[in-house]
Amino acid sequence: MILVQRYLVLMLVGMSLVHCAxxxxxxxxxxxxxxxxxxxxxxxxxxLERALPYRRQWNANHGDLKTDMASxxxxxxxxxxxxxVLAPLGVVAVYASSGVTPILxxxxxxxxxxFVLLVVEFGKYWSHRLHHRSASLWWLHAxxxxxxxxxxxxxxxxxxxxxxxxxxxxxxxxxxxxxxPEAILGYLAITQPVVLLQHANxxxxxxxxxxxxxxxxxxxxxxxxxxxxxxxxxxxxFLLWDHVFGTFKGAEGFDENKEVGLFTASSSSYPxxxxxxxxxxxxxxxxxxxx
Numbered sequence: 001m002i003l004v005q006r007y008l009v010l011m012l013v014g015m016s017l018v019h020c021a022x023x024x025x026x027x028x029x030x031x032x033x034x035x036x037x038x039x040x041x042x043x044x045x046x047x048l049e050r051a052l053p054y055r056r057q058w059n060a061n062h063g064d065l066k067t068d069m070a071s072x073x074x075x076x077x078x079x080x081x082x083x084x085v086l087a088p089l090g091v092v093a094v095y096a097s098s099g100v101t102p103i104l105x106x107x108x109x110x111x112x113x114x115f116v117l118l119v120v121e122f123g124k125y126w127s128h129r130l131h132h133r134s135a136s137l138w139w140l141h142a143x144x145x146x147x148x149x150x151x152x153x154x155x156x157x158x159x160x161x162x163x164x165x166x167x168x169x170x171x172x173x174x175x176x177x178x179x180x181p182e183a184i185l186g187y188l189a190i191t192q193p194v195v196l197l198q199h200a201n202x203x204x205x206x207x208x209x210x211x212x213x214x215x216x217x218x219x220x221x222x223x224x225x226x227x228x229x230x231x232x233x234x235x236x237x238f239l240l241w242d243h244v245f246g247t248f249k250g251a252e253g254f255d256e257n258k259e260v261g262l263f264t265a266s267s268s269s270y271p272x273x274x275x276x277x278x279x280x281x282x283x284x285x286x287x288x289x290x291x
Contacts, residue, residue, distance in 0.1 A: 005052065005205050009213050012041050012193035020189040030185040034192060041193045045152035045200040054216070055256070058149040058201040063273070068147070070276035072156035079160045083167050091175050102178020112183035113190075116174050117238070120187060123170030124236040129247070131162065132231055139283045140165075145230070146272035146279060148261045150216070150223060155199040159280065170236075191237035198237075199223075210251045214239055217251035223260040230263060 004011070016037040023033035053059055095101070104112060131141035140162040147154050174184065198219045210218045214235045222233045232249035235242050242248035262270055271278045 001052065004048070005203065006207065007209075008044075008048075008202070008204055009194055009197060009206060009209060009215055012037075012044065012197060013190055015040070016189045016193050020186070030182065030189075034185060034188050037189065038192050038196055041196045042152055045197055045202065049152060049201045052203045054201050054203045055149075058151050062147070062149050064147050064149070065153070067276045067279065068153045068157050071143070071158060072153060074160060074276075075156055075158060075163055079163055083164060083171075087167070087172055087175055090172065094176060104178045105180075107179075109180065109182060109186065112179045113186040116179055116183050116187040117190065118240075119174050119177075120170045121191075121236055121238050122241055123173060124166055125234050125241040125245075127166045127169040128234040128236070131165075132234075137162075137165070142262060142270050142282070143279045145223060145262050146270060148259070148272075149201070150199045150220060150260055151201040152196075152199065155196060159283065161283065194237040206251075211243075211248070212239060213237065215251070217254070218249065220254050220258070220260065221249045221251075224254075225259045225261050225263055227263045 016034070019037050020030055020033045022028075023030055049059055104115065107115070128141075131137040140159040143159045144157055144162065147157060171184065194213050194215075198214055198216060200216050202216060204216055206213070206215045206217060209215065214233060214237055218233050218239065221229050224230045229249070232247050233239060233242055234247055239248055262272060271282055
């Protein structure tokens with residue numbers, strides 16, 4: 001169990017990469033491989049939440065399970081597939097109207113993956129940070145912060161518009177630059193296990209890895225009800241840009257007295273106790289809350 005507690009994030013990333021390598025060799029679509037790794041990551045998180053919980057009370061349903069399940073379903077079944085259909089059409093339209101050609105098409109796959117990692121993480125970092133700084137965007141992002149606990153399914157609670165903006169600022173730019181679909185899938189193979197584990201209620205102690213990956217230990221600070229504590233660790237899977245822009249906060253100091261949820265000063269105006277549809281419609285009734 002000690003190995004699991006200290007190296008779970010590396011184990012899951014390694015598992016995902018091996019899974020994708022096998023799929024590549026055998027001709028299995030990489031999308032299916034990443035989907036399989038994602039489902040396995042969520043299953044591992046669910047099991048370990050019961051074997052090694054960080055807080056046992058977070059394993060109990062706080063009236064938020066239906067909201068998280070609804071959000072996960074909408075994102076996975078509707079929003080994400082729709083964006084993956086519309087984005088390539090948008091890229092083709094830009095090329096057709098501008099006459100430019102993809103500038104990264106000749107790069108090796110590994111160079112493209114590294115480039116995608118840096119650029120997508122940069123885009124998601126700033127999208128996330130802007131959702132905290134702008135009151136208008138915060139109306140969307142508040143859905144993600146509205147849960148009073150952290151557990152494996154909470155990471156799928158996103159307003160569809162929030163999810164779409166993240167995609168537009170992070171994934172779409174690298175598509176415009178002409179990276180291959182395999183490079184984007186390679187990036188997802190590396191980062192998806194980290195992102196899916198990020199909100200898990202598991203007692204982990206990743207040590208120095210907490211300075212590299214956005215693990216549950218460091219990401220809990222981002223869900224603090226204290227605004228200046230929550231305005232830290234904006235990174236998606238990696239914390240590189242948090243170090244660069246001074247928003248990194250180490251795992252130390254988050255104890256059993258810390259609460260997670262909306263910032264205390266703004267929670268009264270957000271329908272956090274209501275269901276998915278009420279939170280979905282909240283953006284239509286500003287000002288509901290402010291960062």
